[in-house]
Amino acid sequence: MPRMIVEVMLKQEIHDPQGEAIASACHRLGFGQVRGVRQGKRFEVELDGPADEAAVTAITQLARELLSNPVIEDFTLHADGT
Amino acid sequence: MTFPGSLDDRDAARAVTAAGAEPVVLWHGDRGLKGVDAVILPGGFSYGDYLRCGAIARFAPVMSDLVPAARAGLPVLGICNGFQILCEAHLLPGALTRNAGLRFINRDLPLRVENARTAWTRAYAGGERIVVPLKSGEGAYAADPGTLADLEASGAVVLRYAADNPNGSAAAIAGVCNADGNVVGLMPHPEHAVDPLTGPSADGLGFFTSVLTGVAA
Numbered sequence: 306m307p308r309m310i311v312e313v314m315l316k317q318e319i320h321d322p323q324g325e326a327i328a329s330a331c332h333r334l335g336f337g338q339v340r341g342v343r344q345g346k347r348f349e350v351e352l353d354g355p356a357d358e359a360a361v362t363a364i365t366q367l368a369r370e371l372l373s374n375p376v377i378e379d380f381t382l383h384a385d386g387t
Numbered sequence: 388m389t390f391p392g393s394l395d396d397r398d399a400a401r402a403v404t405a406a407g408a409e410p411v412v413l414w415h416g417d418r419g420l421k422g423v424d425a426v427i428l429p430g431g432f433s434y435g436d437y438l439r440c441g442a443i444a445r446f447a448p449v450m451s452d453l454v455p456a457a458r459a460g461l462p463v464l465g466i467c468n469g470f471q472i473l474c475e476a477h478l479l480p481g482a483l484t485r486n487a488g489l490r491f492i493n494r495d496l497p498l499r500v501e502n503a504r505t506a507w508t509r510a511y512a513g514g515e516r517i518v519v520p521l522k523s524g525e526g527a528y529a530a531d532p533g534t535l536a537d538l539e540a541s542g543a544v545v546l547r548y549a550a551d552n553p554n555g556s557a558a559a560i561a562g563v564c565n566a567d568g569n570v571v572g573l574m575p576h577p578e579h580a581v582d583p584l585t586g587p588s589a590d591g592l593g594f595f596t597s598v599l600t601g602v603a604a
Binding site: 315318319320321322323326371372374376377 | 438439442446474475480481482484485486487488489527529530531555
């Protein structure tokens with residue numbers, strides 16, 4: 306089934322306390338080389354039709370209106386397998 | 388207004404009664420606002436906080452009526468999850484993010500009323516200090532620097548945390564309003580502070596009496 310992958314991350318300037326907590330857990334576990342972690346979300350959007358240009362346009366709009374909050378988050382989008 | 392997962396709709400209705408007004412129950416799945424003079428979006432975890440706090444509630448059927456009414460001047464107060472919904476619906480600027488310390492915060496806090504000219508704060512004096520509870524895990528107010536500067540310049544910062552900044556909010560902002568002052572959102576819970584028997588004070592009652600002076604006028 307054609308799928309689009311949307312990944313949503315907090316903007317760089319937005320504080321990510323979850324990422325910081327994960328980074329400090331990495332250090333406690335001995336992964337000292339971990340400098341920092343930022344946590345985000347991945348959406349796998351299954352499509353009825355092909356993952357063509359029209360689908361990219363539609364899912365981009367979906368990502369902007371629902372899957373992300375543009376005030377605090379950025380998103381990237383690509384067709385699965387590409 | 389009750390959404391699936393709202394918790395504090397009963398307390399909000401009780402505060403409305405305590406202020407001397409008649410509470411009217413609105414349901415997320417209905418259309419129309421039943422001719423009410425003002426709307427309160429209560430605290431809680433609408434739609435389980437799925438996706439982002441308030442993100443799903445924004446698309447509830449009743450919001451198709453609330454958003455244009457709010458833009459036309461209807462007084463709307465969003466408390467906690469209600470504040471998150473108003474931000475997601477773009478009725479208020481900014482967004483609420485995870486508390487800086489990650490912990491859910493549940494305690495009584497002093498606040499300073501920065502703007503006592505909004506529909507929901509005119510019963511207070513500018514600069515007045517009030518004590519009401521804060522209870523939230525995602526209450527850190529965030530906005531881009533340009534928006535924050537606009538908020539400060541236009542007096543749209545309605546409330547600020549008056550002692551420590553408990554959750555990492557930008558500029559210790561606890562509540563904001565829109566340009567007309569009819570839409571106000573805040574993370575602390577004034578509806579839990581309307582009676583010293585059940586809350587830390589009766590300081591929160593002023594939100595619910597404020598809006599009545601506008602309705603009567």
